[in-house]
C-alpha cells in the first residue's frame with residue numbers, strides 16, 4: 334500500500350516520475366484530451382482546516398480524471414474524538430478508494446494510513462505539505478527549464494511548507510537556503526531525518542535575508558503564522574518584520590530571480606502588493622500546478 338504523506342518517503346526516481354507525469358497531465362489538460370483513469374473511483378477529502386487551493390484543485394483534478402470526490406468537513410467526521418482514528422480508517426476504507434486529509438497533527442495521518450486499507454494523501458499537516466512541494470518544483474522546472482542546480486531561498490518560517498520544499502530540493506539537486514529569524518529555523522527532528530534520509534549536507538540557515546537572496550534563483554515565502562499558530566501571531570509579526578519579501582529585498586537578488594508563494598498571501602505582512610503583482614511573481618502559475626501535480630499523485634497511487 335503506497336501513501337503520499339511526506340516527500341522524504343519518495344525516492345528521487347519516484348519524484349522525477351511524478352514531475353514528468355504532472356507535466357504530461359498539464360499538457361493533456363491544456364489540449365483538452367479527456368481521461369478516464371479514475372473512472373469508478375471515489376476519493377474522500379477530510380479537512381480539519383480551511384482551504385481554497387488544495388480542496389478545489391483535488392476536486393477538479395479528480396473530476397477531470399473521471400473520478401468522484403466527496404468533501405467531508407473535519408468537524409463532522411470528528412477524527413479521533415467522535416471515534417478512534419483506527420475505527421474511522423477501517424470504516425471509511427470500505428467506501429472509498431483513497432483519502433486526502435488536511436489535519437492539525439501529522440500523527441493523525443500516520444494513524445489513519447497505518448490502520449486503513451486505502452492510500453492516504455497528505456493535504457497539509459503541521460509537519461509537511463508534500464503536494465505543495467511537488468507543485469513548487471514543477472513550477473521551478475517550468476520557469477528555468479530544469480530545477481537542477483537552482484537555488485531557492487525561503488524567506489520566512491521553517492514550517493511545513495519549508496520542510497517539504499527542502500526535502501524536494503535535496504532529492505532533486507537544488508540548493509535550499511532558509512532565511513529566518515533566530516529561533517524559527519528547522520527543528521532538530523527535521524535535521525535528524527534529513528541528514529539520515531536525504532543528505533548529510535543540511536540546508537544552510539541564515540538570519541540575514543538580504544545576504545541570503547544575493548544568489549537566489551527563486552525567493553519563496555509563506556505566511557508567518559500558520560493555521561493552528563494563531564495565538565503566536567503578535568509575537569511572530571514582530572519577529573518576522575525584517576523578513577518581508579518587498580521590492581527592496583527583491584532588488585538585492587539577481588535580475589532573473591522569481592518569487593513563489595504557496596498562498597494564501599497575507600499581503601502587507603510576508604509579501605507586498607508590488608512584489609505579488611509584479612513580473613517576478615509566479616505564484617498563480619504555481620497555484621495552478623497544484624492540480625496537475627496532484628493528478629499525477631492520484632494516478633500513481635490508484636492506477
Ligand code: CP
Nearest residue numbers: 384385386387595596
Ligand atoms: N497552498 C495551499 O495549500 O492553499 P490552501 O490552504 O488554500 O489549500
Ligand code: NVA
Nearest residue numbers: 492494555559560596
Ligand atoms: N504554512 C501554512 C501553509 C498554508 C497553505 C499553514 O500551515 O497554514
